[in-house]
Structures are given as structure tokens and as C-alpha cells.
Amino acid sequence: MxxxxxxxxxxxxxxxxxxxxxxxxxxxxxxxxxxxxxxxxxxxxxxxxxxxxxxxxxxxxxxxxxxxxxxxxxxxxxxxxxxxxxxxxxxPRRQGAALEGSKAFAKDLMAAYGIPTAAHRTFADPAAAREYVRHLDGPCVVKADGLAAGKGVIVCDGVEEALAAVDEVMVARAFGAAGNRVVVEERLSGEEVSILAFTDGRTIRPMLPAQDHKPVFEGDLGPNTGGMGAYAPAPVCTPEIYTRIAEEILAPTVRALRESGTPYRGVLYAGLMLTAEGPKVLEFNVRFGDPEAQPLLALLETDLVDIAEAVIEGRLHEVDLSWRPGAAVCVVLASGGYPGDYRKGCVIGGLEAAELTGALVFHAGTAERDGRLVTAGGRVLGVTAVAGELPEAIRLAYAAAELISFEGMYFRRDIGRKALPKSQR
Missing domain, CATH: 3.40.50.20 (Rossmann fold)
Incomplete structure (x- = not known):
């Protein structure tokens, strides 16, 4: 093929x-x-x-x-x-892809079909959004309605931060046309997990639970990025929670899309908060996550072509997913200053040494210039390692990452740490 x-x-x-x-x-x-x-x-x-x-x-x-x-x-x-x-x-086709293309569309669908998510309202007028922020009078989240490369979500600790976020998105147009509307929602508390699933519009085949690390700094501090690292499987998603997510979120969402005349085929990504009341949807994406794809694909044993054909042909019920035992960790090496301004064109060294360790080095923002590999993006490389246990996968990923160098290189040093016993963190 x-x-x-x-x-x-x-x-x-x-x-x-x-x-x-x-x-x-x-x-x-x-x-x-x-x-x-x-x-x-x-x-x-x-x-x-x-x-x-x-x-x-x-x-x-x-x-x-x-x-x-x-x-x-x-x-x-x-x-x-x-x-x-x-x-x-x-x-998915355009109508299904609106699940990610418009946060307002996704929220309306969840509200109509009783899919658990944060309480919210959508606004096209900055003044109305500000009024609602004052009404909430506490922590909340301001989201650009459209696509913003994973950076259009601003988590706010209080009213003043949220008012500034509304202005940043809707007035200063930090995310361009994506900020024509905003969704303002309650701020959920708990631990985040990502569940991706293959679906042909009827059958769902959930993948291993993964955990992304969005904030740029260790300890989940600083502005959100496209993702600074991920690991799988995430033990915080117990088998019981995993079943609830499949039955209460993934299957109803696929059914809702089908019943609304939008059959959905492909990967459905649910970004979730595990709250005291149970799992709730933070966002839906309509493709593999980045960097969640790196550890998940490193662990997937089933032929991806077989899965894709079954999805397209509506026979996913014939396919069972097989996974490599153990765990995988991806550490993103970023340019200094990301997700703000950063330099490009910095020479990258140490890739061969890193790959000799057995780690997979996935290129995210690189280019060739005069025969040399240079940086060309905010997220430059994703160093991914697989091992029988998560602590060893973490160790291998960081050992390989330390062999790579470029001017201004930055990476979080706590990817996967949440999953470890406190004595090992």
C-alpha cells in the first residue's frame, strides 16, 4: 500500500x-x-x-x-x-470535526445529550463575557471557541485574571479569529487524563489512558503549551474509571453525533478531569493528541493500517487492540521562550547518541540548513522511551534527552512523576 x-x-x-x-x-x-x-x-x-x-x-x-x-x-x-x-x-468529516473546531458546538452537544462537562456559557460580546465572569466571582476557565494550536485555554484563579483573559482573547485577538467567541466555564478540580478511542461511528475501541502535561513549567505552572510531555498508561485512570469514561462519555458522544446526522469515524480524543463527582469532559479533539500519540503508538501492537481500514469500512467490531506490556514516556524538548517568542535556526546535536540508547526521537519542529539539523519550532523534539515499568521508562527518556543539545533547549523534568509513589518522586 x-x-x-x-x-x-x-x-x-x-x-x-x-x-x-x-x-x-x-x-x-x-x-x-x-x-x-x-x-x-x-x-x-x-x-x-x-x-x-x-x-x-x-x-x-x-x-x-x-x-x-x-x-x-x-x-x-x-x-x-x-x-x-x-x-x-x-x-472525521467536517461536521464531526466541529467537535474540536468549535468549543461552543461541543458544549452544546454535551448539554443536549447529558454528557458530563463543566457548567458554561458562550459569548460573542466581550461585555457580556465580562459580566458573566463577575457573576461567577471565582476561579474559571476562558476558552477561545475556535482552533488555537492547543493554546486557547486560559485557566484563571479569580475575577481579575478572567477579565484579562477575556480581553486577551476577544479584544487583543491573541488567537485571531478563534476568539470571535469565547466559552467561559467553571473551573474543575482533580487530575487530568486523556482517553483516545478509535471509532467507526458505532463501535468504540478506547486506547490506553494517557496523561499530558500542558503547562510549560514543572509542577504544572505557567502558560499552557501544545504539550510538554506525556506518558501511558496513566494509573490514575483505574479500570472502574476507564469503564465509566467509555460508557458515560465516549459511547454517548459517538451516538450523539450519529443521531444528529454526523457519523464520526477516526480518533476521538477526550481530555478529561477526574473530579469528585466522576470524570468530566474538558475538551474533545478529533485526532491523535500530540504528544500523547508518541507513547500510545509506541505501545500499540495492532497494525494501524488494519485498524484504519476497519474504521473506514464500519467493521471496527472485528478488531481488538493489542498493547505492549509496560509503559512509555515522551519528554518534549522545547525552544527557550516557548510558548512565547523563541529563536529558530539553532543547531541540534546529540541525536545519534540519544537514539543509540534505544529511545525514539520524534521530530516536531526541525529543519535542515546547510546540511545541519536546526530548530524550526517551539516544540522541537519528542524523546520517547518504553520499558517494563514506568520508573524505568522515565529514566530512559531523560537519559536520552540529556544527550541532545541546542541553544536555549528547555524541557520539564517531571513528566510522569505524578504516577509514581511519593517515595519515588
């Missing part, structure tokens, strides 16, 4: 790596790809947002199956365009 992977980040590198393990895959094309992917795939300079260009590429190259990595092309209707052209694509 000839596979097309759309995107150029760490998640897409992990997808390419996993697909390259399939005996059914003969060739992988990445658009636009990155230097890490180039070792396993042919990188073609077509951007992830150029849907006509991607369709032309898929047609000309006789692509058998397309994987859309990032959310934006799906929200813009990539799956609709490909399917209408008779091409097979793994990912």
Missing part, C-alpha cells in the same frame, strides 16, 4: 514510524513532513492546509490511504473532499 501522512510535527513522525512497521505498507509519503520523517518516508512540500494540493498529490501518486495528522485540515473539510473524490481517508 501507498500511504499519505499529512502534517509535519511530532505526532505525524510517530504515525509514519508506526505505519512503517506494517508489512502491508510499501511506501509512505509525508506532506510536508520533516527531516525525521524523511528517513522513513518521501517528504513532499505540500502544506497540511493546502487541501486542493493534497488531493492532487494523492491522485497523482495513487495513494491508497491517507492519515490526517493535525486538526485544521479536518475542520476545513479534508475528509469530505477526499471521500467525494473516491479516496480513503482516516479522520
Amino acid at each position: 501507498r500511504i499519505l501522512v499529512i502534517g509535519g510535527g511530532g505526532r505525524e513522525h510517530a504515525l509514519v514510524w508506526k505505519l512503517s512497521k506494517s508489512p502491508r505498507v510499501g511506501e509512505i509519503i509525508a506532506a510536508p513532513g520533516n527531516p525525521g520523517m524523511a528517513r522513513l518516508a518521501e517528504c513532499v512540500p505540500v502544506s497540511a492546509g493546502d487541501i486542493p494540493g493534497l488531493l492532487d498529490l494523492a491522485r497523482k501518486r495513487g495513494v491508497d490511504l491517507t492519515f490526517a495528522g493535525p486538526e485544521a485540515p479536518l475542520v476545513d473539510g479534508l475528509a469530505d473532499v477526499f471521500e467525494e473524490a473516491g479516496l480513503r481517508v482516516f479522520g
